[in-house]
Each structure stands twice: as structure tokens, then as C-alpha cells.
Amino acid sequence: MKAKPKAKQSDKKLLVDALKAQLEGAQALYYTDFTGLNVKRMTDLRRRFRKAGVEYVVIKNTLALRAVNESGLVAQRLKGPTGVVVAKDAITAAKVLADFAKENDQRPAVKGGIYEGNAVDEAMVKKLASLPTREEALSMFAGYLNSIPMMFALALDARKAQLEGSN
Numbered sequence: 001m002k003a004k005p006k007a008k009q010s011d012k013k014l015l016v017d018a019l020k021a022q023l024e025g026a027q028a029l030y031y032t033d034f035t036g037l038n039v040k041r042m043t044d045l046r047r048r049f050r051k052a053g054v055e056y057v058v059i060k061n062t063l064a065l066r067a068v069n070e071s072g073l074v075a076q077r078l079k080g081p082t083g084v085v086v087a088k089d090a091i092t093a094a095k096v097l098a099d100f101a102k103e104n105d106q107r108p109a110v111k112g113g114i115y116e117g118n119a120v121d122e123a124m125v126k127k128l129a130s131l132p133t134r135e136e137a138l139s140m141f142a143g144y145l146n147s148i149p150m151m152f153a154l155a156l157d158a159r160k161a162q163l164e165g166s167n
Contacts, residue, residue, distance in 0.1 A: 012063060019067035019084070022055050028090035028115040029068065029075075030097060030125055032083045032108035034058070045100050045108070054093045055086040073114050083108060090115055091131050098129035 023029070034042060049056045057064075061078040068075035087093030101107060110122040120128075132140065 015059060016063050016067045016070065019057060019059060019064065019086075020071050022057065022086045023067065023071045023073070025088060026086050028085075028087045028093060028113060028120075028128075029073070030085040030087070030093065030113035030120075031064075031076075031078055031111040032085060032097070033080055033111055034083045034108040035081055036107045037104065041104055041107075048096050048100060049085065049093070052092050052096050053088065054096060057084045057086060058082070059084065068114070073117065074119075075114065076112055076119060078111065082111065085113070089134065091128050091133050094125050094129035095133065098126060 034045075037045065046056050058081075059067075061082050064082060064084055065075050065078065085093050085097060097108070097110065101109070110125045112122070113120045113125060115124065115128065
């Protein structure tokens with residue numbers, strides 16, 4: 001059996017630089033343990049993330065830590081297989097991750113992460129997943145705004161009926 005060729009220093013630098021570029025403008029990073037996911041499930045997870053505009057990178061822990069730290073963020077130590085979720089929209093990414101985990105025996109498991117520069121744990125990622133996305137929040141707000149004129153008209157009709165009844 002052949003030994004795996006070691007990655008050259010320049011290859012490692014390219015990987016770190018590529019991840020650093022992806023981190024620019026990211027609102028959140030979530031570290032996941034994808035142990036137990038077969039190729040089909042990993043492909044499905046990546047497809048869902050891609051559709052949501054989220055990057056999912058599998059990279060050696062030491063290189064991931066180097067890229068995160070060089071980006072000005074502070075990452076926790078990572079152990080075992082790690083996939084890094086790089087999200088411009090933290091809530092959407094958390095929802096995709098949580099929904100996929102519900103369907104797949106809680107895999108991938110969340111190891112932790114960074115949200116707006118602060119360390120987060122699995123519980124916080126789950127809380128973020130329960131929040132409405134920007135689009136959902138705007139839709140709810142628009143619904144409230146649309147209901148105000150209707151409520152005003154109903155109040156006027158009720159007042160009109162009240163005044164007519166007292167005469």
C-alpha cells in the first residue's frame with residue numbers, strides 16, 4: 001500500500017487563502033462533525049447549502065483554524081472530522097443545518113462556531129435556526145402593515161354603528 005503524498009506547503013497556503021476569501025463578509029461560521037454521513041447524504045447536505053447560498057467546506061482542522069485566525073476571528077480548537085459552514089446569512093444556514101440534522105439522526109452534529117464575532121455553541125445555533133429569516137420577517141411585517149387599514153376601517157364602521165344606535 002502506498003503512503004499518501006504529503007501536501008506541499010504551497011498547497012496548504014492555497015487552501016488557507018481560499019477559506020480566508022470565503023470568510024470575508026461571513027456573518028457566521030458553524031463547525032460540524034459529519035461522522036456517520038455517507039456520500040449520498042453529504043452530497044444532499046452540500047446541495048441544500050448551495051441552494052441557500054451557504055458554503056460548506058471540509059478542510060483539515062489545523063488549516064481551518066489558521067484561516068479563521070488569520071481572518072481576525074478567534075476559533076476554538078477542533079477535533080475529529082470537521083466541516084465548516086460559512087454563512088453570509090446566519091439564520092438561513094442554521095435552518096438548513098437543523099432541518100438536515102432532524103432528517104438524518106442529528107447529523108451533522110454542531111461542534112460550535114462563531115456568530116458576529118462571538119463564540120456560539122450548539123444550543124445557540126438551534127436558537128438561530130428557530131428565528132425567522134430576513135424574508136420571513138419582512139413578509140410578516142408587510143402582513144401587519146396591510147392589516148392596519150382594514151382594522152381602521154372596521155373601527156370606523158363600529159363607531160359609525162355606535163353613533164347611529166345612540167340617535
